[in-house]
Amino acid sequence: MIKYSFATSATQVARPPAPAAAPASPLPGELIDYQACPLCASQALAPLCSADCSHHPRYSPELSRTMHWSRCAACGHVFRSGYYTDAALKVVFRGTNExxxxxxxxxxxxxxxxxxxxxxxxxxxxxxxxxxxxxxxxxxxxxxxxxxxxxxxxxxxxxxxxxxxxxxxxxxxxxxxxxxxxxxxxxxxxxxxxxxxxxxxxxxxxxxxxxxxxxxxxxxxxxxxxxxxxxxxxxxxxxxxxxxxxxxxxxxxxxxxxxxxxxxxxxxxxxxxxxxxxxxxxxxxxx
Structure with a gap:
């Protein structure tokens, strides 16, 4: 089961707090952080939730086990905090799901x-x-x-x-x-x-x-x-x-x-x- 927790706001139902941060990834520069919404370029971003991805079939200990998600206040888009570098993609692409x-x-x-x-x-x-x-x-x-x-x-x-x-x-x-x-x-x-x-x-x-x-x-x-x-x-x-x-x-x-x-x-x-x-x-x- 995927464990995740949501950031709260006045319009959201309160959820349990996020789990303790996972140890730093041994792969340096795993993600390139989004500095703005990847769809509308607004910088009005808010944390939404975090999730444990360590049970994913393409997960490797070289990757961080926690994924963080954000929401754009301007257009409502929901996206991950960043995207993989070429080095991290090589880890993800090592295998193929059946x-x-x-x-x-x-x-x-x-x-x-x-x-x-x-x-x-x-x-x-x-x-x-x-x-x-x-x-x-x-x-x-x-x-x-x-x-x-x-x-x-x-x-x-x-x-x-x-x-x-x-x-x-x-x-x-x-x-x-x-x-x-x-x-x-x-x-x-x-x-x-x-x-x-x-x-x-x-x-x-x-x-x-x-x-x-x-x-x-x-x-x-x-x-x-x-x-x-x-x-x-x-x-x-x-x-x-x-x-x-x-x-x-x-x-x-x-x-x-x-x-x-x-x-x-x-x-x-x-x-x-x-x-x-x-x-x-x-x-x-x-x-």
Whole structure:
């Protein structure tokens, strides 16, 4: 169970105090602290909660076992106190969760991916489908079945090499550096934006890569959902201790960010990929 505690304010229910600070991390310079909100750049920040992440499968004693979260008073965004340095990311990326291995649970994942693709089909039905952070690659394999040309991006070189063995184009690079021979019909960021230190950079890249009217498909946990609140009340919310996450969005903040980055959300749905997740289809608008 994830143990966490919330900072209190006049509008918050009091929670037990945070646990004693964990010993200093042996990895120097683990985090680069946010000096302002990573979405709106406001410096009006307030501590929100702390969580023990030592039970996470990607945790290593080289990392701090306590994660601290803040809230922006200006735009309401909730984010971690900082993001990992390159040295810390090498520790996090040493291994891969079983569910993120290319080809994992291939047949069942195909049905999950098909439901996502069918939300896209009313808006785009062919062309290049770029999946950022493709993980087990089920979404790309299934998009290929539907007639799309799949292209995968991931920051784990081993994962990229494995996808290439399946005959799918794959790149080990940040989406901001990706160049395509022609604009994409679809860019998917399935449980990816919350991993990016600055999500606006990723959304800007998606906008650049898409053709006019192209589709952006995003999914992530929804901290505004009743299920999220129930998990908080039971002190059992795993996302406060998710070491690969820097952000926790609700629907309203995500929609505002998409609009700011040149997208029009056109469909909301519930994701079956992970617990408490939402899926949003958005269309590229001209800038």
């Amino acid at each position: 569910s993120q291995v290319v080809g994992y649970d291939l047949e069942r994942q195909r049905y999950v991916s098909a439901q996502m693709i069918e939300k896209v089909l009313p808006y785009q039905s062919h062309g290049t489908w770029v999946d950022v952070g493709f993980g087990n690659a089920s979404l790309l394999f299934t998009a290929q079945e539907y007639g799309f040309e799949p292209v995968g991006l991931d920051l784990r070189q081993q994962t990229v090499d494995e996808l290439r063995k399946w005959g799918v184009s794959a790149h080990c690079q940040d989406v901001a550096q990706l160049e395509l021979p022609r604009p994409a019909s679809v860019v998917s960021m399935a449980d990816v934006l919350e991993h990016m230190p600055f999500p606006k950079v990723g959304l800007g890249a998606a906008h650049r890569l898409l053709q006019p009217g192209g589709v952006l498909l995003v999914s992530m946990p929804n901290r505004g959902s009743t299920v999220w609140k129930a998990l908080d009340a039971a002190n059992a919310n795993p996302y406060w201790g998710e070491i690969e996450h820097y952000h926790n969005f609700d629907r309203e903040r995500l929609y505002a960010l998409l609009a700011e980055c040149g997208f029009e959300p056109v469909r909301y749905g519930i994701s079956q990929r992970y617990r408490v997740c939402m899926e949003v289809v958005a269309l590229k608008l001209p800038r």
